[in-house]
Amino acid sequence: MKFHFEAFVQHGMQLATTHGLGWDIPLDDSGTALKGHEWDLTSLAGGVAPTHRLRHLSSDLSALSALNRVRASNGLQAMHPVTFSPPWQDLIKAAVMQQLFVRRNSSGHVANNVVRPLRVVATCLAAIDPWQATVDDMTLAITIGKEVQASGKLGDLIAGLTHDLLDTNHLTDSGPLYPALASSRLQTRSPRRSNFLKSKPEIKHSLEERKKAERLPERRAFWELVRIVMTEQPVTFMDELRFAAIRTMMLTGFRIGEAVLLPADWRTERHYYDSRHRPAGELGGYSHSLMIRHFAEKQQTKNARSALLTEASHYVPKMFEEIVSDTLARAAAITDPLRNTLRRQVSTGRLLPDFQLDDLVPATKIYTYLTGNPFWLDLNEMQKSGLIERCRRQYTFESFSEIQYLQEQMSTNSQGEVSVAAKMYFRRMAGADSGDRGALSLRSENGEAISLSSAWRDLRSAFVRIHEVESHLRTATASKLPDTAAFDLEDRKFSPWEFLFLHPKRSLSEERNGGICDVTRYFSIGRPDERLVNMSLGEQKSRDTLFERYSHSAADKELVLTSHSLRHLQNTELFRLGVADTIISKRFNRRSVAQSYEYDHRSLAEELDQIELPDEVETALGEKASIVARMIQLGRASGPIVSAFKRIQSTEGDAAAFDFLKAEADGFHATPYGHCLNSFTVDPCPKHLECFSGCRHLSATNLPENRRHLQTLELKLVATVEAAESRCSSSPGRTNQIHHAKVRLAGVRTLLATSPGEKPFPEGRDLSLPTPKGVLDD
Secondary structure (H helix, E strand, C coil), X not given: CHHHHHHHHHHHHHHHHHCCCCCCCCXXXXXXXXXXXXXXXXXXXXXXXXXXXXXXXXXXXXXXXXHHHHHHHCCCCCCCCCECCHHHHHHHHHHHHHHHHCCCCCHHHHHHHHHHHHHHHHHHCCCCCHHHCCHHHHHHHHHHHHXXXXXXXXXXXXXXXXXXXXXXXXXXXXXXXXXXXXXXCCCCCCCCCCHHHCCHHHHHHHHHCCCCHHHCCCHHHHHHHHHHHHHCCCCCHHXXXXXXXXXXXXXXXXXXXXXXXXXXXXXXXXXXXXXXXXXXXXXXXXXXXXXXXXXXXXXXXXXXXXXXEEEEEEECCHHHHHHHHHHHHHHHHHHHHHHHHHHHHHHHCCCCCCCCCCCEEEHHHHHHHHHCCCCCECCCHHHHHHHHHHHHHHCCHHHHXXXXXXXXXXXXXXXXXXXXXXXXXXXXXXXXXXXXXXXXXXXXXXCCECCHHHHHHCHHHCEEEHHHHHHHHHHHCHHHCCCCCCEEECCCEECHHHECCCEEXXXXXXXXXXCCCCCCCCCCEECCCCHHHHXXXXXXXXXXXXXXXXXXXXHHHCCCCCCCHHHHHHHHHHHHCCCCHHHHHHHCCCCCHHHHHCCCCCCHHHHHHCCCCCHHHHHHHCHHHHHHHHHHHHCCCCCHHHHHHHHHHHHHCHHHHHHHHHHCHHHEEEECCEEEECCCCCCCCCCCCCHHHCECCEECCCCHHHHHHHHHHHHHHHHHHHHHHHCCCCCHHHHHHHHHHHHHHHHHHHHHCCCCCCCCCCCCECCCCCCCCCCCCC
16 A cells, blocks of 8 residues: 555655645754745645645644543553654645645645644654554544534544545555444434324424534524624724625625625626516516626636636625615725725835835824824824724725824824824834844934934934835735735736725734724735634634624623525525525526535425415315325325325325325324334334334435434444354354344345435335234134
């Protein structure tokens, strides 16, 4: 197997050479790539933002901490952080090359769903080489992954890599590993009672239980988020953008990346006319529809780059047109000053295009451009709060200019003191704190350099040269430089200033200090990415979520919500309301109807509600018979009652068929393994609910609970057969035991392989008939 590992690594090396990468990454003592030698995954994928890099080839500290807790509980010594061995480094780098250039995945996917899980695996298995990994080793890695990430996603990613990377490429000596992992990862639950032992409320609850409900938002978190974004007044500029993005996701079902990357020119309208060019509204239809121009994800062709933006249009339902229009129009209005600044920065290549390079500008004036903080004088809190409130209503150049004019008048009249924050900022830029990155020269009004102490005494007498400021910003504060790189569309470039949700980068004056950011002057402008929303929902680790900031109760402040669950919720609601699956698939930019059903989490009761029966028929049948009738029409039931119903319906008509069904309605039973349509009015089930042993009345379902029970039972029966066969005995009891288990094992496997609604044992014995008497019976 080491041969396959070496071949996989060799292929990765060839890909790296083809794309101009050096395979060996110089590392420091902590296993981190030296500056300038890390792999820029975003650039390699042809993307622009956000930037992902391969830098760390050493132990994942969170995984190591969880691993040491497990080792301590087993009486083992703690492990220390290490730099991964060359084979583990080679595996990570080769996997990155394959994901980027063979599978053409995005840099975000590679960094978060490949590199991170592999680092956890390498941390747990640092003492061995990758090809020596066993099922127990990978089970430990999955356990540690679930310890690190409470949602369990990291553990699932490790299991997925076991299948897609280790097994598919035959990288381990003990492979394949995933089948054993899949069996061990089956969820085990306490035994469930048969339905005929349950009360009516318990059965009703099981019918109302949603499929894969964990993919939907938690009810309390969802409604609290709705309350926040629909009724609360945002306290910061960034929060107003977050509110707008989240409202858009709720109303459209956009993925998080589609919502935050909306173009400023988002609005598209389509008008409808008849053959005589009359508006359709005059004929009882709609004359126009509102559409959102956006960049749809997962639309690239097979050989296209994953970073390519693909334009699409999304219809907005009539009932949501007003709120969507108001929300996105407000977002466009408040970000317009940022858009204008970034457009001029892109066109001129300058950081401060409002000034000429040779301009000598007062430090107090340039302070707002560099920090976003409009206050460079110490004003009393009452003055500041009133000015801030007016700016938050408009975010216009005029409202922020009022703040600057007031401070200039006070400064001219020798009123007020320069704020300590402004003094400390220039002290860091011009003093020893700048280190080897180049200090900024402070100058007098005539352009001569002055000392830092002189500027500290009276910052109003200090000036700066614009070209020196720009040079200092490029070398000393690279993380605050505006995002000016363009994105690629299929036919042209897309400039960063064309995005809707532009935002100030690291606006500490507002986000951290409770003030406000002057978005009309601030030079550091960022293009949006997923972090705009997911960190505010608690989806990623964050010190401050929208729940913590705007909820009223302590319990609500702890809530967390996954952004993608909003898409699952809207998809399910559209199914529940009877919208055609073709329309749903088109709405969500899907290429097949089957993809929409992956997002369908309706309960069985909700699915049955979509089947319409004539009012007089439903009244005559009653509740239970109506359920059976809907299941027959939905194709979710089969059995002797269904066969008889269809035969009577075809020969004698609907009325006779429904009369038959009303009399036999008690023949519907939901068992732990499927649906049974046999009447047990007089006698109980002759199989004692061992439906899987060949009962012809059983029909298969696609309910996850049924499949989980069958998979668990399959494992138990396999273990029973192996245990019985391992015993050295030729007694009839052993033979009967093995035969009994094998018959049921074959039945379980047949049922697992049967399509929903079909009968796994159509030729099985009809247990509703009396048992034939033998020659020895009375």
